[in-house]
Every structure is written in structure tokens, then in C-alpha cells.
Amino acid sequence: MKNSSRRGFMGKAFGAVAGVGAVGALYAMKKTWDPLPSVKAAGFTTLDMSAYKENELVVEKWRGKPIFVLKQSQEMLDTENKNISQITGKTTAGMDKKRLIKIGDAHYLVCIGLCTHLGCIPGYRPETKDFLCACHGGMYDDTAMVKKSPPPRGLDIPPFKIDGMKLVLGEEGPEYKKMKETGITL
Amino acid sequence: MAHFTKATSVKDWLNQRLAVEKVEKVMMSEYWIPKNINFLWAMGMILVVTFALLLVSGIFLLMYYQPNVNLAFDSVNYTIMSEVDFGWLWRHVHGVAASVVFLIIYIHMFTGIYYGSYKKGREMIWISGMLLFVAFSAEAFSGYMLPWGQMSYWAGMVITNLFSGGSLHADGLVEWIRGDYVPAQAFLNRFFMLHVLLIPLAIIGLIGLHFGALRIPHVNNQDGEEIDFDAEAKKYLAGDKAGSKVIRFANDFMAKDMMVVGVYLVFFFYLVFYNYGFAMDPVNFDPANGLKTPTHIYPEWYFLWSYEILRPFSTNIGLIAFAFAQVIFFALPFLDKSPNTVPASRRGLFKYWFWAMLIDMIILTAMGKVPPVEPFGTIGFYAALTFIGLWIALPFITKMEKKV
Ligand code: HEM
Numbered sequence: 241m242k243n244s245s246r247r248g249f250m251g252k253a254f255g256a257v258a259g260v261g262a263v264g265a266l267y268a269m270k271k272t273w274d275p276l277p278s279v280k281a282a283g284f285t286t287l288d289m290s291a292y293k294e295n296e297l298v299v300e301k302w303r304g305k306p307i308f309v310l311k312q313s314q315e316m317l318d319t320e321n322k323n324i325s326q327i328t329g330k331t332t333a334g335m336d337k338k339r340l341i342k343i344g345d346a347h348y349l350v351c352i353g354l355c356t357h358l359g360c361i362p363g364y365r366p367e368t369k370d371f372l373c374a375c376h377g378g379m380y381d382d383t384a385m386v387k388k389s390p391p392p393r394g395l396d397i398p399p400f401k402i403d404g405m406k407l408v409l410g411e412e413g414p415e416y417k418k419m420k421e422t423g424i425t426l
Numbered sequence: 427m428a429h430f431t432k433a434t435s436v437k438d439w440l441n442q443r444l445a446v447e448k449v450e451k452v453m454m455s456e457y458w459i460p461k462n463i464n465f466l467w468a469m470g471m472i473l474v475v476t477f478a479l480l481l482v483s484g485i486f487l488l489m490y491y492q493p494n495v496n497l498a499f500d501s502v503n504y505t506i507m508s509e510v511d512f513g514w515l516w517r518h519v520h521g522v523a524a525s526v527v528f529l530i531i532y533i534h535m536f537t538g539i540y541y542g543s544y545k546k547g548r549e550m551i552w553i554s555g556m557l558l559f560v561a562f563s564a565e566a567f568s569g570y571m572l573p574w575g576q577m578s579y580w581a582g583m584v585i586t587n588l589f590s591g592g593s594l595h596a597d598g599l600v601e602w603i604r605g606d607y608v609p610a611q612a613f614l615n616r617f618f619m620l621h622v623l624l625i626p627l628a629i630i631g632l633i634g635l636h637f638g639a640l641r642i643p644h645v646n647n648q649d650g651e652e653i654d655f656d657a658e659a660k661k662y663l664a665g666d667k668a669g670s671k672v673i674r675f676a677n678d679f680m681a682k683d684m685m686v687v688g689v690y691l692v693f694f695f696y697l698v699f700y701n702y703g704f705a706m707d708p709v710n711f712d713p714a715n716g717l718k719t720p721t722h723i724y725p726e727w728y729f730l731w732s733y734e735i736l737r738p739f740s741t742n743i744g745l746i747a748f749a750f751a752q753v754i755f756f757a758l759p760f761l762d763k764s765p766n767t768v769p770a771s772r773r774g775l776f777k778y779w780f781w782a783m784l785i786d787m788i789i790l791t792a793m794g795k796v797p798p799v800e801p802f803g804t805i806g807f808y809a810a811l812t813f814i815g816l817w818i819a820l821p822f823i824t825k826m827e828k829k830v
């Protein structure tokens with residue numbers, strides 16, 4: 241009896257030590273899988289916005305991700321209220337301008353070029369002025385709002401800061417913060 | 427107390443130390459197999475052989491492969507394919523085996539479903555089998571990343587994105603899995619580790635579990651007959667080999683098994699030498715490029731059916747349907763409420779369920795391959811609904827089944 245209770249104690253003592261060890265080991269394993277600091281150290285990309293042409297998609301790169309820059313032509317701005325969202329069934333006019341970034345007198349669409357469905361890169365079609373994602377057939381209009389599912393929302397807008405005619409990606413300026421607060425982007 | 431005597435032969439020496447004769451009996455000569463089975467029961471052995479082929483060819487590929495985003499593509503497509511003598515052989519064997527293993531797994535699974543080999547004590551065989559299926563899927567996916575071509579990169583992007591859980595936006599989890607914002611060096615390195623060490627270890631352990639689970643219930647037979655293995659074995663050992671319903675696993679049954687394996691290997695090496703193209707996607711002969719998606723992304727053929735269940739729905743519903751498809755086969759022994767363990771052909775409605783499920787999965791596979799345009803989108807949508815519907819119907823139709 242005495243013996244077995246001593247064994248019981250030893251079992252519990254081992255269990256406690258092993259338990260602490262297991263939790264510690266799991267924590268270390270989890271942290272080892274984390275992105276490295278060098279990866280996380282936010283990459284900043286500066287774009288010179290005066291160089292873009294209307295209705296011509298340019299793909300830049302930020303943190304390894306493609307960034308779409310699409311300068312809007314007057315025609316694109318005018319037809320905005322004609323776009324109907326397939327998800328809400330309503331015109332997208334209200335949302336539209338809010339997704340664009342105004343620099344100087346021009347409006348730009350600047351967004352992460354990865355489909356919000358599962359991350360393929362949609363292609364821009366200048367004739368129809370929309371984006372088509374070949375992976376599962378998702379479509380976006382010229383301000384990258386969803387026209388056809390499966391994508392659940394428009395293309396995300398990266399953190400940006402306006403600096404004269406330049407745009408700094410990776411830094412959160414007041415215009416970006418406002419977009420985030422109002423739910424224009426995630 | 428262990429007592430050792432001077433050995434009279436090498437066998438005796440080993441016997442005293444390792445009980446080799448006993449082991450031989452337990453594992454081979456007195457492991458009993460029913461006589462009443464057909465070539466479909468050789469699929470398990472074919473899977474073992476194919477796994478061995480994957481292991482051996484993998485070891486040779488490993489000697490020249492470089493898990494580095496700048497070098498991986500060339501180490502495979504240049505070094506192994508054109509510099510290393512017979513490098514192409516290992517690559518083709520590995521690629522063909524990775525594809526064919528799934529064909530055999532599906533045949534093996536549907537054989538089990540047809541003959542009811544997942545119930546009456548065989549539940550653990552089924553569950554360990556499904557764990558093997560999951561482990562093989564993970565192994566195939568991680569291996570697909572390694573050549574670091576366009577399909578590697580974009581399949582990696584799309585599949586890891588599934589873990590964001592749709593509207594849950596678990597982007598942190600996705601980045602954790604990748605070790606980066608996008609698939610990059612950390613991603614390639616960790617999938618390399620998974621592919622060559624962790625998952626193969628798990629597979630070997632699971633094969634052991636699968637075999638262990640077979641031990642007590644033994645394999646099923648063509649009539650689902652409940653055989654008293656002890657009594658039949660006694661009959662056999664007493665000399666009534668013709669009257670007994672069982673035979674020895676080795677060498678008697680093995681001879682039959684190996685005959686089927688032989689036919690399979692001829693077919694397999696025909697593919698390796700003359701028809702390996704199906705196992706290598708042409709898009710993956712372009713190096714990975716994070717700024718350009720291939721115009722049409724699809725997984726390897728064996729994932730198409732579950733991919734098609736994801737595709738026709740909006741993100742969240744698609745993910746739920748996909749998750750359902752991934753796990754539902756595990757539940758088969760518990761959703762089948764009928765007491766009958768006989769071939770599907772004698773089971774009333776279940777017969778139709780079986781063929782409907784098989785055909786539906788073939789349709790899903792075909793629709794997963796074509797681009798997401800009409801009418802394929804609609805066909806895929808209804809096939810996905812049918813898949814889910816069949817599983818919901820299963821407990822009801824098997825409950826109504828009459829005992830045979
Ligand atoms: C590489 C993976 C696998 C290997 C090496 C393997 C191997 C084997 C072997 C050698 C047998 C005995 C012979 C036979 O009946 O074919 C067997 C039986 C069985 N396996 Fe597998 N198997 C694998 C995967 C699976 C999977 C994915 C499933 C389905 C979930 C599965 C379900 C079964 C069932 C139900 C039996 C019993 C058949 C019966 O009793 O008639 N196995 N397996």
C-alpha cells in the first residue's frame with residue numbers, strides 16, 4: 241500500500257514534469273514555424289504615381305505580392321454608377337469612388353492583385369474594363385469590386401500613405417485608416 | 427530465466443534469440459486468408475509495392491534535389507533529368523507511382539465499400555485506411571511543391587489559402603503555415619521536410635496500424651461470410667486442405683497476390699517508359715513566378731473530385747462542402763446502419779447508392795478538370811449536391827434494408 245502510493249506520487253511527479261516539458265516544446269515548435277523577423281520586417285515600396293497611363297494595368301510588387309495600379313480614365317469614372325454588384329444586386333456607385341486613391345487630379349485603383357477567393361492573380365481586360373480570375377471564374381469591375389462570385393469581397397487595398405505625387409506601400413496614412421474604419425477594405 | 431544452449435545451426439541460433447520460427451508462423455504460414463476472394467484483394471499488396479517504389483526512387487532523387495527557391499527548378503529539370511545517369515528513371519518512377527497509387531487506393535476503397543469490409547469489427551481497418559488516404563494526400567501535395575514550377579507555386583498558394591477559413595480571415599494561420607506572406611524559401615524548406623521525413627514516417631506507422639487492425643477480424647471475403655478462422659485453420663492443419671475455407675498467407679496466398687502484382691508491374695513500367703506524360707503537368711515546366719497566375723489552375727486528377735465540390739459555391743459554403751467531403755468517408759462504418767455484410771449487389775437500395783456514388787465522383791473528377799464555364803459549372807454544381815445528398819441519404823436507406 242505504502243509502496244503503491246509512493247509509485248502513484250512518482251507517476252504524478254513525472255506527469256507534471258512531462259506536462260510542463262510538452263507545453264514548452266509545443267510552444268517552441270509553434271514559434272519555429274513563425275515567419276522570420278527578416279521576413280516580417282515590413283517591406284516598403286514607393287510608387288511614382290505620375291508615370292501611369294489611363295486604363296492600363298501595371299503590376300508592382302510589395303512583400304512578394306503583386307500590386308495592381310490602374311489609373312482611371314474619365315470614361316471609367318463616369319460609368320461607375322452603371323456597375324451592378326452581383327452580390328448585393330445594387331449599383332456600386334456609392335462604394336466606387338471611396339475605393340480609389342486621389343493623387344493630384346487623378347484617381348487610381350491600387351490594390352493587392354490576389355483574388356480574395358483563394359489567391360490567384362486575376363487578369364485585366366482593358367476592352368471590357370474588368371478583371372477575370374481564371375481559377376474559379378470570379379470577376380471584378382474596374383475598381384476591383386466583385387461582379388461575379390465566388391470571391392467574397394473586392395480586392396484588398398494595401399496599407400498606403402500619400403506623399404505628394406508618391407505613394408508609399410506598407411505605411412498607414414490617414415486615407416488608408418479611413419478606408420479601414422469604413423470597411424472599404426479589410 | 428532465459429537459458430541458451432549451443433546452437434546447432436544458424437537458424438537455431440537466431441531462433442533462440444529472436445524466435446524467428448514463431449514470428450514466421452504468426453506473420454506468414456499461420457496467418458489465414460479466406461479462399462473465397464478475388465484479385466481485388468491484391469490491391470493492398472500492390473499499394474505496399476508501390477509505396478516501396480516511391481521510397482526507393484525518392485531516395486535517389488534526394489541525392490541531387492536542392493530545396494532552394496533559386497535552385498530547385500533546375501536541380502530537377504536540368505540536373506536530375508539530363509545530367510544524372512538514369513535520373514529520368516527515378517523521376518518518372520516517382521511521378522508515375524505518385525499518380526497510380528491514388529488509382530489503386532480508390533479501387534481499394536471502393537472494393538471495401540462494395541463488399542462491406544468496413545463493418546462488423548473491421549471499423550479500425552477502415553479508419554486507419556482513411557488516415558492513410560489523408561497522409562498520402564498530404565504527401566502528394568508536399569511533393570508537388572518541390573520542383574518549384576508554376577503549378578507548384580500556385581497550388582501552394584491556393585491550398586494554403588484554404589486555411590484562412592473564408593470569412594474567418596485566419597490570415598495569420600496561413601502566414602504561419604507558409605512562414606512568409608507568400609510561398610517562398612521558408613515554405614519550400616518546410617514542405618521539403620514534411621515530404622521526405624515527417625509524412626513518410628507517419629505513413630509507415632499507419633501501414634503498421636492498418637495491418638494490425640486486419641489481424642483480429644481478418645480480411646473479408648466475396649460473400650461477406652463470417653468465417654470461424656480457428657476452426658478452419660485446425661481443419662487445414664489436420665490435412666483437410668480442400669475442405670478448409672482458408673489457406674496460408676505465405677507462401678500459398680502470396681503466390682496468387684504476387685501474380686497480380688506482376689501484371690500490375692508490367693503495366694506500371696509500361697507507363698514509366700512510354701506514357702509518363704500524364705503524371706507531369708506541362709505548366710509545371712515553367713519556373714515559379716509569383717506575379718503571374720497560369721490561365722487555368724487545377725490539381726492532379728486524384729484531387730479533382732473534392733476540388734470540384736469546393737468550386738461551384740461561394741467561398742464559405744464551398745469551404746464547408748469541401749471540409750465535409752474530406753472527412754465524410756471516415757464516418758462510413760457509422761452511417762451504414764444495415765446489419766448486412768454482403769456485396770452491395772445483394773443489398774437492395776445500397777446497390778444503387780454504391781454505383782451512384784462511384785459515378786458521381788467520376789463526374790466530379792471530369793468537371794474539376796474543365797475550365798469554370800457553362801455548362802460545366804452547372805453540372806459540377808449538381809454533382810456536388812448529389813454527393814452531399816447521397817451521404818445524407820445513406821443512414822436512411824441502410825436502415826430500411828432487410829436483413830439477408
Ligand atoms: C497506401 C495505403 C494502403 C496500404 C499499403 C494498404 C494495405 C492493405 C492491405 C495489404 C490489405 C489486406 C489485403 C487486401 O484486402 O487488399 C488491406 C485491407 C484493407 N484496406 Fe487497405 N491499404 C491502404 C490504404 C487504404 C485506404 C485508403 C482504405 C480506405 C479507407 C483502406 C481500407 C482497407 C480495408 C477496408 C481493408 C479490408 C479489406 C477486406 O477485409 O476485405 N486501405 N489494406
Ligand code: FES
Binds near residue numbers: 360373374391
Ligand atoms: S481564386 Fe479567384 S475565383 Fe477562386
